[in-house]
Structures are given as C-alpha cells and as structure tokens.
Amino acid sequence: MTIKKIILPLLALACFSCGNDPLPKPKAMLRLDYETPKYSQVDVRLPFTFEKNEYAEKISSIKLDGINNLLGVNINYPKMKGTIYLTxxxxxxxxLDSLLIDAQSLTQKHTLKADEIESVLFENAEHNVFGMFYAVGGNAASQSQFYVTDSTKHFLTGSLYFYAKPNYDSILPAAAYLKNDIKHIMETVEWKE
Structure with missing residues (x-):
C-alpha cells in the first residue's frame, strides 16, 4: 500500500510538471506582395487608347454589338482572380443623359451590400476626358467603377469584379492594387478621332 501511495503522486507530478506554460499566440496578418505596376500603351481596335498594367496576363476579345454599337474589352488578372471590364x-x-444615368445607377445598385461608396470627380482637360471614379467598400460585387466621356462622341465605363463570393477582408489587398490600375486607365485614356 505504501508503494501505491508513493508511485501515484510521483506519476501525477511527472505528468503535470513537464508541460510549458501556455503562451498567447501573436496576431498574424496575411502579407500579399504584388509586383510593382509597369504600364504600357494598349492600342486595340477601339476609338480610344489607354495604358494597362503588364501584370495583367491578357486582354480578352473585343465584343461588338451591332444594335447598340457597344464595344468592350476585358483586362484579366488570373493570379488575383479578377477582371476589369471596359465598355x-x-x-x-x-x-448622353441616359448613359450617365446608367453608369451612376450601376454603382448605386451596390448600396445594399456596400459599407460605403466614395466618389471622386475626374478631369483631364488636356485630353478632353471627364468622369467619375467610385470606390465601393464592403461586400459588394464590384469594388471599383468609373466612367469617362468627352460629352460629345465617346463614353467609357469600367468595373472591377472578382470571380469569388465577395468577402471584403479577403479581397481588400487585391482590390486596392487593382483600384490603382483602374485610376491609371482613367488617367491615360485618349480618344481617337
């Protein structure tokens, strides 16, 4: 009986004495590093030119809608699982009035899921390009949208979409990176005459 009295406390002491004190884990953040943007001129069969980030792997085919004279181009970012759609x-x-209303109402459709919509007026008088940029915060389907026009001949809209269910925290780094690409597209648009 005395051996049991000695062995049991020793076993209990051995089991509990070997462990380390628990330490809280430090908070970690996912770090996503994207390449520094490098832009080059794009001259496609459209009535305008612009510069795109060379990180975008390809530009999709141009679509022509004979009824509405609608042209479009898609700038794909497969590594980020996103696309910038230009129309x-x-x-x-x-x-002109209906085009402006359509462009603005497209952004307003995101108000149900958006936490905020920031609008920034854009003006490049040298190249006769005027418009609006919208940054959409929250779990909206599109994180950035814009339109530019010369008010007489040309109207261009652009939207950023990811091929994933919107989760703002997860797509925020890619959305911020592509937001800068969209702004660069706006700043470099030049109309062809």
Whole structure:
C-alpha cells in the first residue's frame, strides 16, 4: 500500500510538471506582395487608347454589338482572380443623359451590400476626358467603377469584379492594387478621332 501511495503522486507530478506554460499566440496578418505596376500603351481596335498594367496576363476579345454599337474589352488578372471590364458606347445627340444615368445607377445598385461608396470627380482637360471614379467598400460585387466621356462622341465605363463570393477582408489587398490600375486607365485614356 505504501508503494501505491508513493508511485501515484510521483506519476501525477511527472505528468503535470513537464508541460510549458501556455503562451498567447501573436496576431498574424496575411502579407500579399504584388509586383510593382509597369504600364504600357494598349492600342486595340477601339476609338480610344489607354495604358494597362503588364501584370495583367491578357486582354480578352473585343465584343461588338451591332444594335447598340457597344464595344468592350476585358483586362484579366488570373493570379488575383479578377477582371476589369471596359465598355465603350458612342455618344449621339440623344443618349448622353441616359448613359450617365446608367453608369451612376450601376454603382448605386451596390448600396445594399456596400459599407460605403466614395466618389471622386475626374478631369483631364488636356485630353478632353471627364468622369467619375467610385470606390465601393464592403461586400459588394464590384469594388471599383468609373466612367469617362468627352460629352460629345465617346463614353467609357469600367468595373472591377472578382470571380469569388465577395468577402471584403479577403479581397481588400487585391482590390486596392487593382483600384490603382483602374485610376491609371482613367488617367491615360485618349480618344481617337
């Protein structure tokens, strides 16, 4: 009986004395490093030119809609699982107001899921390019949108979409990177005459 009294406390002491004190784990953040943007001129069969980030792996085919004279180009970022969609529409005597309303209402459709929508007026008088940039915060489907026009002949809209269910925290680094690419596209648009 005395051996049991000695062995049991020793076993209990051995089991509990070997462990380290628990330490709280430090908070960690995922670090995503993207390449420094390098831009080059894109001259496709559209009535405008612009510069795109060379990190974008490809530009999708240009679509032509004969009824509405609608042209589009998609700038794909497969590593970020995102695409910038550009859509061009020719302006005539009667459609400028409806084009502006459509572009602005597209952004407003995201107000149900967006935490905020920041709008920034854009103006490049030297190249006759005027418009608006929208940064959409929260779990909206599109994180950035814009439109630019010369008010007489040309109207261009752009939207950023990811091929994933919107989760703002997860896509924030890629959305911020591509937001700068969209701003660069806006700043480098030049209309062809």
């Amino acid at each position: 061009y529409k020719a302006v005539n005597d009667t459609n």
